[in-house]
Amino acid sequence: MTLSRRRTALGLCYQGPHRVHQPRRRQGFLRQFREDIVSLKFEVFALRDAEFAAAERLIERYAFDLRLRTLDALQIAVALSLKSQALVDYFVAADKILCEVAALEGFSVVNPEP
Numbered sequence: 614m615t616l617s618r619r620r621t622a623l624g625l626c627y628q629g630p631h632r633v634h635q636p637r638r639r640q641g642f643l644r645q646f647r648e649d650i651v652s653l654k655f656e657v658f659a660l661r662d663a664e665f666a667a668a669e670r671l672i673e674r675y676a677f678d679l680r681l682r683t684l685d686a687l688q689i690a691v692a693l694s695l696k697s698q699a700l701v702d703y704f705v706a707a708d709k710i711l712c713e714v715a716a717l718e719g720f721s722v723v724n725p726e727p
Contacts, residue, residue: 664690675714685711693718 649655667690668683675681681689685708692715695701704720706712712722 658691658695660687660691661694664694667693671714671718675717679710679714681710681714685714689715689718692720696720 650657664687668686671686671689672681672683675686688706688711689704692701692704696719702721703723704712704715705723705725706715707724707726709724709726712724716722
């Protein structure tokens with residue numbers, strides 16, 4: 614599904630609250646991301662009904678107290694699905710809320726931000 618690729622590409626361009634990389638640099642990131650997908654450096658997974666249902670449960674559980682957002686819930690839902698298949702060992706994100714919810718869902722979390 615395009616959503617996961619678009620979300621990742623946007624994440625590559627995001628540099629923190631209200632800041633986006635300069636247009637020239639952003640284009641370089643996007644070009645490299647597309648090349649990496651074509652060269653199979655990343656594996657792209659389609660979102661299934663199970664992930665949407667899991668995301669809905671995560672939103673019901675965490676949206677009000679921890680302010681979990683919809684796309685973040687989808688990201689965790691996909692990670693939970695991959696974890697259940699023993700395809701991931703760690704959850705890596707530089708978002709405090711995302712890391713907190715992932716930890717509550719049983720992930721070992723790596724946050725590259727200090």
